[in-house]
Amino acid sequence: MWQQQVFFGVHYDYHANANDRNIGGDLSEEHLQEWLERIRPDWVQCDCKGHPGYASWPTKTGTPAPGIVRDPLRIHRDVCRRLGIRLGMHYSGVWDARALELHPDWAAVNEKGERSARMTCRHSPYVDEVMIPQLIELIDVYDVDGFWVDGDNWASTPCWCEKCSAAFLSQTGATAVPRSPADRWWRRWLDFHRDLLRRFVKRYVDAVHARKPDCQITSSFAYSARMPDSTVGIPVDYLSGDLDFRFSAQNALLKTLEEAPAHALLLLTADNAEQLLPTIVSRCEVIRLRPTTAAAVTEFLTAQGVPAEKARLLGHLSGGRPGYALRLAADEKALAFRAEKLDDLRELLSANRRTRFAYAEKLAKEKDTFRQALFIWLSFWRDVLLRAAGSEWPLTNLDRAEDVAQISKRLSLTEARRLTSQCEQAIERLEKSVNARLLAEVTLMDWPKVTI
Numbered sequence: 001m002w003q004q005q006v007f008f009g010v011h012y013d014y015h016a017n018a019n020d021r022n023i024g025g026d027l028s029e030e031h032l033q034e035w036l037e038r039i040r041p042d043w044v045q046c047d048c049k050g051h052p053g054y055a056s057w058p059t060k061t062g063t064p065a066p067g068i069v070r071d072p073l074r075i076h077r078d079v080c081r082r083l084g085i086r087l088g089m090h091y092s093g094v095w096d097a098r099a100l101e102l103h104p105d106w107a108a109v110n111e112k113g114e115r116s117a118r119m120t121c122r123h124s125p126y127v128d129e130v131m132i133p134q135l136i137e138l139i140d141v142y143d144v145d146g147f148w149v150d151g152d153n154w155a156s157t158p159c160w161c162e163k164c165s166a167a168f169l170s171q172t173g174a175t176a177v178p179r180s181p182a183d184r185w186w187r188r189w190l191d192f193h194r195d196l197l198r199r200f201v202k203r204y205v206d207a208v209h210a211r212k213p214d215c216q217i218t219s220s221f222a223y224s225a226r227m228p229d230s231t232v233g234i235p236v237d238y239l240s241g242d243l244d245f246r247f248s249a250q251n252a253l254l255k256t257l258e259e260a261p262a263h264a265l266l267l268l269t270a271d272n273a274e275q276l277l278p279t280i281v282s283r284c285e286v287i288r289l290r291p292t293t294a295a296a297v298t299e300f301l302t303a304q305g306v307p308a309e310k311a312r313l314l315g316h317l318s319g320g321r322p323g324y325a326l327r328l329a330a331d332e333k334a335l336a337f338r339a340e341k342l343d344d345l346r347e348l349l350s351a352n353r354r355t356r357f358a359y360a361e362k363l364a365k366e367k368d369t370f371r372q373a374l375f376i377w378l379s380f381w382r383d384v385l386l387r388a389a390g391s392e393w394p395l396t397n398l399d400r401a402e403d404v405a406q407i408s409k410r411l412s413l414t415e416a417r418r419l420t421s422q423c424e425q426a427i428e429r430l431e432k433s434v435n436a437r438l439l440a441e442v443t444l445m446d447w448p449k450v451t452i
């Protein structure tokens with residue numbers, strides 16, 4: 001069993017939908033190979049069909065996403081085989097919105113009689129007419145080594161359709177189908193659906209094994225805390241789930257927070273409160289850590305032995321973050337880099353298009369440098385914006401006060417605001433991995449021509 005021989009894998013959900021464009025368009029064998037040779041995973045699990053139900057390969061047995069321009073599965077298959085890497089597939093099981101667009105009568109029905117737009121009913125022919133044919137197609141066409149079926153147990157809900165209701169009544173002898181947890185037979189109703197889910201999983205797992213015995217398949221979260229059923233009945237090959245730290249770590253912490261020993265003071269830090277469970281936040285006193293003043297950071301640095309003039313500059317540059325200021329004080333290269341990028345900006349503002357293009361090309365080659373340059377430029381444009389707005393608020397780039405003053409005089413407030421937000425957007429876009437060169441070109445070409 002190959003899953004026993006592997007340690008490190010790469011998994012990606014893609015969840016192609018009807019509006020995606022250019023699927024596979026940016027992927028090439030060379031690119032993928034270079035990337036996998038660097039990461040050296042034991043296996044790769046790439047997406048083939050997500051919750052919207054559109055396949056990201058040109059399927060013959062379901063609906064291919066309209067935006068496929070090149071078959072990403074073919075590229076993955078060929079490259080993984082060449083490198084001796086096992087290839088698994090991420091496939092959405094119970095949840096398939098496209099199948100329900102085509103067959104509304106396959107939908108799970110809620111207690112009010114409304115059809116779901118996402119979840120299929122276990123009495124529908126979905127598993128036989130879409131899911132199994134697609135899994136077999138993937139084995140036949142790409143000889144895939146495994147499947148990771150997403151959205152089974154956690155996406156399953158009881159279904160009140162006629163077929164499910166009739167089957168329940170005949171199996172149990174109940175006189176009416178329960179509608180709420182207060183009703184008699186409710187537990188049996190849930191058990192009945194769990195059993196349907198187990199049968200559903202067994203059906204497709206058996207179909208996969210029958211076609212390719214060494215194809216290793218799992219249903220996500222099977223036999224985890226989300227599906228604590230007995231192991232009898234579902235022959236999955238391994239256990240896996242897209243575990244979120246919120247599921248376990250935070251829940252485990254709840255008890256500690258509730259019953260903290262008297263001598264302990266627990267301090268939790270988080271980048272943003274939205275990442276936390278509400279139950280955690282409600283048991284804590286929330287203290288928002290805001291940056292301190294430039295003056296306080298300067299004072300702090302001076303006390304640490306940083307020369308007065310440097311301490312003053314770093315106090316401003318740090319944006320009120322003492323830890324960052326201390327790092328800058330110890331890192332001569334970081335300060336030199338900043339000075340260089342601000343000099344570059346000054347020169348580029350008076351430069352012609354050709355110089356700017358050449359600079360953009362060089363800049364885009366090192367994404368991290370590009371990103372850092374954007375942050376430095378953003379701090380400069382914010383300073384310009386402050387002065388253009390007539391504000392006397394202390395500048396971040398204290399040592400460039402003259403440049404800031406000169407440029408802010410020649411720009412309207414609207415222009416200063418636009419340049420600031422353009423820089424913010426560029427940082428955001430770079431994080432999203434857009435074409436870095438194009439982004440660098442657009443950013444630099446957008447700057448006004450100002451000679452100072």
Ligand SMILES: [Zn+2]
Pocket residue numbers: 107108109121122123124159160161162163164165
């Ligand atoms: Zn049903």
